[in-house]
Amino acid sequence: MEHCKEYRTNLALRPDGDTAELSQHAATCPECAKAAKRAAAFDTVVQSAVMPMVPDDLTARLLALVPGLAQPMVRSKRWLRQRRAFFAISALLSVIGVAVLIYGLYILGSYVGVSEIWHTQ
Numbered sequence: 110m111e112h113c114k115e116y117r118t119n120l121a122l123r124p125d126g127d128t129a130e131l132s133q134h135a136a137t138c139p140e141c142a143k144a145a146k147r148a149a150a151f152d153t154v155v156q157s158a159v160m161p162m163v164p165d166d167l168t169a170r171l172l173a174l175v176p177g178l179a180q181p182m183v184r185s186k187r188w189l190r191q192r193r194a195f196f197a198i199s200a201l202l203s204v205i206g207v208a209v210l211i212y213g214l215y216i217l218g219s220y221v222g223v224s225e226i227w228h229t230q
């Protein structure tokens with residue numbers, strides 16, 4: 110009875126990984142052998158289940174069938190690349206702009222004499 114419990118727990122946890130001792134138990138216990146057969150049949154059914162292939166644009170096509178619904182915004186990869194490049198160039202120009210602004214303030218400060226105030230303190 111204790112072997113039955115251990116065998117069925119093991120069967121539920123890892124159906125393909127019996128130890129030799131547990132396999133020996135199934136050979137002598139008709140109830141556990143029946144449980145193993147049922148588990149194997151279930152695994153076969155699950156493994157042979159058909160996985161339907163779904164086209165990538167299924168959502169867009171289904172939404173297009175709904176009257177009065179706006180077309181979903183579909184972006185091309187080219188558009189996404191252009192947008193990424195736009196943001197990268199914008200960030201670079203922002204950094205350059207801030208650097209030029211700081212340098213300009215530094216130059217302006219030296220003309221006005223701010224740097225002399227700093228050096229005298």
Ligand SMILES: [Zn+2]
Nearest residue numbers: 112113138141
């Ligand atoms: Zn048993």
